[in-house]
Amino acid sequence: MSPVVIIAIVVVLIIVFAVIASRRAGASQGGGAAVSTWTVTEVVKETPSTVSFGLDATLDFQPGQFVLLRPEASMPWRAYSFSRAPGQPLRLTVKRVENGKVSGYLTGKLEPGARLEVKGPYGQFLMPPNVTRALFVAGGSGVTPFLSWLHTLDGRGWPFPVTLITGNRSAQEQILKVELDALEKKAGGKLACVHVTDDAQGPLTKELLGSLLEKLEAPSLVATCGPEPMMNNVKELALTRWPGVAVLEEKFTASAEVVGDGPGVQLELMQDGKVKPFEVKPGEHVLHAARRAGYDLPAGCEMGACGACRVKLHSGDIAVPDEACLSDAEKAQGYRLICVGSVKGPARFESAP
Numbered sequence: 339m340s341p342v343v344i345i346a347i348v349v350v351l352i353i354v355f356a357v358i359a360s361r362r363a364g365a366s367q368g369g370g371a372a373v374s375t376w377t378v379t380e381v382v383k384e385t386p387s388t389v390s391f392g393l394d395a396t397l398d399f400q401p402g403q404f405v406l407l408r409p410e411a412s413m414p415w416r417a418y419s420f421s422r423a424p425g426q427p428l429r430l431t432v433k434r435v436e437n438g439k440v441s442g443y444l445t446g447k448l449e450p451g452a453r454l455e456v457k458g459p460y461g462q463f464l465m466p467p468n469v470t471r472a473l474f475v476a477g478g479s480g481v482t483p484f485l486s487w488l489h490t491l492d493g494r495g496w497p498f499p500v501t502l503i504t505g506n507r508s509a510q511e512q513i514l515k516v517e518l519d520a521l522e523k524k525a526g527g528k529l530a531c532v533h534v535t536d537d538a539q540g541p542l543t544k545e546l547l548g549s550l551l552e553k554l555e556a557p558s559l560v561a562t563c564g565p566e567p568m569m570n571n572v573k574e575l576a577l578t579r580w581p582g583v584a585v586l587e588e589k590f591t592a593s594a595e596v597v598g599d600g601p602g603v604q605l606e607l608m609q610d611g612k613v614k615p616f617e618v619k620p621g622e623h624v625l626h627a628a629r630r631a632g633y634d635l636p637a638g639c640e641m642g643a644c645g646a647c648r649v650k651l652h653s654g655d656i657a658v659p660d661e662a663c664l665s666d667a668e669k670a671q672g673y674r675l676i677c678v679g680s681v682k683g684p685a686r687f688e689s690a691p
């Protein structure tokens with residue numbers, strides 16, 4: 339075969355593979371990250387305020403990860419964790435929050451056939467290796483990443499015992515309780531669920547949590563997801579009772595931004611070949627301040643979990659909390675996350691893919 343024919347065949351094969359790959363992902367580029375459009379296959383009402391919906395797509399993700407989605411281009415991106423294991427049909431489970439823009443739409447208006455814009459997967463809430471015994475504590479919709487973990491452990495034949503404590507407002511509001519019951523039954527003693535509801539035992543307070551933890555054997559992993567005060571209590575109690583235990587946390591809501599009145603700091607955004615100055619108030623997050631100044635910057639979860647707001651420093655510094663999803667190597671290269679980043683002095687930066 340002549341070299342020309344071989345080159346022609348290789349070129350044709352490359353084009354065919356590229357077309358197949360782009361069709362499979364249904365992807366287009368937008369906002370610096372690949373955006374796919376997924377179709378909703380079914381919508382199931384789980385509780386008065388929660389729905390699950392299936393999605394007609396395939397995605398490689400790890401248990402505990404999430405996607406960013408928006409139902410319409412006019413809506414903000416929001417993070418939702420998969421509530422099934424990788425390999426099972428994709429499913430997200432969303433609880434309505436009061437006056438919530440996206441959760442209100444998803445729990446009230448979503449119908450089969452709807453098309454959603456999706457980016458991801460993202461997230462570092464991943465099951466570590468070598469766990470020998472685990473305690474999971476979930477509040478409200480914080481049970482979703484644990485469902486993905488539990489389905490995964492079920493698929494692996496329960497390599498270690500797990501206790502799951504859930505907290506919900508009422509028995510009616512317990513998310514996917516029937517599914518958790520079925521997993522517990524199937525696990526043959528390897529999964530023990532303790533469901534606490536405000537209307538039965540009272541809220542999952544520090545005291546109640548403490549008394550529940552007292553009954554447990556020492557785990558090698560404690561993982562928690564839910565309201566921030568609950569997660570703080572879980573961490574404090576676990577580290578007091580089992581010093582040195584690994585504690586993993588997944589936040590669904592951003593920590594409150596405490597903006598002070600003192601003098602602000604001048605920052606410079608490099609965008610479209612221009613230097614765009616703006617002021618950041620004490621304690622204010624850089625993304626918030628940039629928006630106040632009218633600058634449009636990419637963002638997703640807005641709580642340091644997805645990396646969509648990543649910027650690169652040209653000078654100065656932006657302080658980012660340790661738990662944000664930036665590796666030490668990325669920090670050393672000058673990358674920062676402005677949704678949770680704050681400043682003490684002037685800095686110049688640009689958006690980074």
Ligand SMILES: Cc1cc2nc3c(=O)[nH]c(=O)nc-3n(C[C@H](O)[C@H](O)[C@H](O)COP(=O)(O)OP(=O)(O)OC[C@H]3O[C@@H](n4cnc5c(N)ncnc54)[C@H](O)[C@@H]3O)c2cc1C
Nearest residue numbers: 416417418419431432433435437438439440441479482590
């Ligand atoms: C990594 C990650 C994974 C997530 N996974 C899920 C999931 O699987 N299922 C799920 O239901 N949600 C999940 N969330 C929360 C979700 O991303 C949204 O924050 C939530 O749906 C509210 O968005 P909204 O647009 O409806 O509310 P907004 O319009 O943003 O907020 C309306 C009001 O509610 C408050 N608020 C916002 N979020 C919450 C909250 N979670 N609880 C109480 N008050 C809140 C706001 O401060 C505001 O006052 C996850 C969040 C993160 C960061």
Ligand code: FES
Nearest residue numbers: 638640642645677
């Ligand atoms: S928007 Fe997700 S990390 Fe900043």
